[in-house]
Amino acid sequence: MRVGIVCPYSFDVPGGVQFHVRDLAEHFIGQGHEVSVLAPADSETALPEYVVSAGRATAVRYNGSVARLNFGPVSAAKVNRWLDHGEFDVLHLHEPVTPSISVLALMAADGPIVATFHTSMLRSRTMQTAYPIVRPSLEKISGRIAVSEDARRTVTTHVGGDAVVIPNGVYxxxxxxxxxxxxxxxxxxxxxxxxxxxxxxxxxxxxxxxxxxxxxxxxxxxxxxxxxxxxxxxxxxxxxxxxxxxxxxxxxxxxxxxxxxxxxxxxxxxxxxxxxxxxxxxxxxxxxxxxxxxxxxxxxxxxxxxxxxxxxxxxxxxxxxxxxxxxxxxxxxxxxxxxxxxxxxxxxxFDWSVVADRIMAVYETVIEGRMAARQGARTGWTRLLRGGDR
The missing domain is CATH 3.40.50.2000 (Glycogen Phosphorylase B;)
Known part of the structure; x- marks a missing residue:
């Protein structure tokens, strides 16, 4: 399977989401899947060969911390090139409502999309500001994952819909x-x-x-x-x-x-x-x-x-x-x-052997759902051309 993973936070600074993305990618690579990760990073940062830099990030105060994100037309161009080159079977976005390359990828992508929500915030000005921008694109997400019940509550409160709870993994x-x-x-x-x-x-x-x-x-x-x-x-x-x-x-x-x-x-x-x-x-x-x-x-x-x-x-x-x-x-x-x-x-x-299998099951479900939808569309169009059932 060809998997594209987008990490909104810079790989220059260690953090929980970055570690999650890194370990998940390496687990799937170890299983024989083709994985590419897109993440912000300075040009001098040493990156694993499976990580593609989306450019230098800017420090932004977010969720009581300082997050290093990038956004804008230059970043959008890099996201589009990465998507075109990757031809992924499934795209996995992390924090898809944080103003970042995850939002840019969600807007540009088509195909099976999975999103993981890490943040636990019951009140968020940033999320409330970003939501109207990304709301139309959120309908593209076929599979939603929350890393905890707290993160799931954030999804149901601020984003709408629901998410399956799959925790972070550890080796x-x-x-x-x-x-x-x-x-x-x-x-x-x-x-x-x-x-x-x-x-x-x-x-x-x-x-x-x-x-x-x-x-x-x-x-x-x-x-x-x-x-x-x-x-x-x-x-x-x-x-x-x-x-x-x-x-x-x-x-x-x-x-x-x-x-x-x-x-x-x-x-x-x-x-x-x-x-x-x-x-x-x-x-x-x-x-x-x-x-x-x-x-x-x-x-x-x-x-x-x-x-x-x-x-x-x-x-x-x-x-x-x-x-x-x-x-x-x-x-x-x-x-x-x-x-x-x-x-x-x-x-x-919480071992990755358990957590990654659950995430892969979500991938397979959204891919199968996409294929079934396409098959249904083709069948409906064929019936229309033939004048319906006889």
């Missing part, structure tokens, strides 16, 4: 086989917790974690907080108490391999995100690595952690509850092990 084995690294592994008196994310984005929750740390350090003065992700430590720690800053070890952006090792090494992975999350891919990665997860009780995280059976939850944006929950986990290694074991078992449901 579980890659994380499950990660080995601990001594420098990141805690001890009873110096346990380690890990935070991964763009530290400068408030919605990733580092300020909430920092506000919880004084109470935790009172009880566990040797605690080490391993912070991985892009951002300027001097900026994000400004105004924090000295002992909180001293407890933090900033690792910068880490490779996929080091991310898996970090998650496997920490006593607890903390996800203090405050909102804007439709799924929680990092939770699945942490669970796959055998980490004990402690996350804010966002509805998306609650579902991933199966209501708290595959990881612990605390009240969103409540530093006191975060501190109390973290101290309980640090004091109870048996509970940490039970949660980690349950999390690792649950993570198997």
């Amino acid at each position: 579980v084995d890659r994380f499950e086989h990660a080995r601990r690294r001594a420098q990141w592994t805690g001890t009873p008196t110096r346990p380690t917790i890990a935070f991964l994310g763009r530290m400068g984005e408030p919605r990733k929750g580092l300020p909430v974690l920092a506000a919880a740390l004084p109470a935790v350090l009172d009880a566990v003065p040797g605690l080490r907080v391993l912070v991985a992700g892009p951002g300027d430590p001097a900026e994000v720690t400004e105004g924090m108490p000295d002992r909180v800053v001293a407890a933090m070890e900033f690792l910068g952006a880490v490779s996929d391999e080091d991310k898996a090792v970090l998650l496997a090494s920490a006593d607890v992975y903390v996800a203090p995100n405050t909102g804007g999350e439709s799924f929680g891919i990092i939770l699945i990665e942490a669970m796959s690595a055998g980490a004990c997860v402690l996350a804010s009780d966002l509805s998306a995280f609650w579902r991933v952690l199966d209501g708290g059976t595959a990881g612990a939850l605390f009240r969103n944006e409540d530093p006191e509850d975060l501190a109390a929950s973290l101290l309980t986990l640090l004091a109870e290694p048996d509970r940490r092990r039970r949660l980690a074991t349950a999390g690792q078992a649950r993570a198997r449901q």
Whole structure:
């Protein structure tokens, strides 16, 4: 099968949608399918051979974050050339109502089209502004996928219609086989917790974690907080108490391999995100690595952690509850092990071997539907020429 996938967000900066597109493409290529991905990227960015650059992206504030997108006539020309060259059996668009090359591809394309909605926003000015522009083209979409119930609710609220829920995927084995690294592994008196994310984005929750740390350090003065992700430590720690800053070890952006090792090494992975999350891919990665997860009780995280059976939850944006929950986990290694074991078992449901098969089933359904529609049209035209049934 020839599959075209459009990623609206730039491959210059790592992100959940980019990782989803990358891993899905590589899984299908491994199965023998021909896959081409169109995504924004700077000219100097090293891209996999299956990725075609749609040109440099511009930073735009979107969904509480900064998204790197491109749009306009130059981008439209590149989209059209890619579509003409690809002759795809199915076109898979990600975030088709975000003003981006996904919208341009939706407007230009014809044939079987599948769209995946990642965003969880019940109120969105950007989406409300873009919707009238893309509304006529949305009827072309034959198969709609939402990565979570929260993303599905966004579809039904803002876009109309419905979508089948198929979660993000993870290569579980890659994380499950990660080995601990001594420098990141805690001890009873110096346990380690890990935070991964763009530290400068408030919605990733580092300020909430920092506000919880004084109470935790009172009880566990040797605690080490391993912070991985892009951002300027001097900026994000400004105004924090000295002992909180001293407890933090900033690792910068880490490779996929080091991310898996970090998650496997920490006593607890903390996800203090405050909102804007439709799924929680990092939770699945942490669970796959055998980490004990402690996350804010966002509805998306609650579902991933199966209501708290595959990881612990605390009240969103409540530093006191975060501190109390973290101290309980640090004091109870048996509970940490039970949660980690349950999390690792649950993570198997999100392995790409499961998720990709469900996405391929959607592809096959829309292709078959398109063929049936064409056959029906030909039959109707033949009957008209013959004067109808006799």
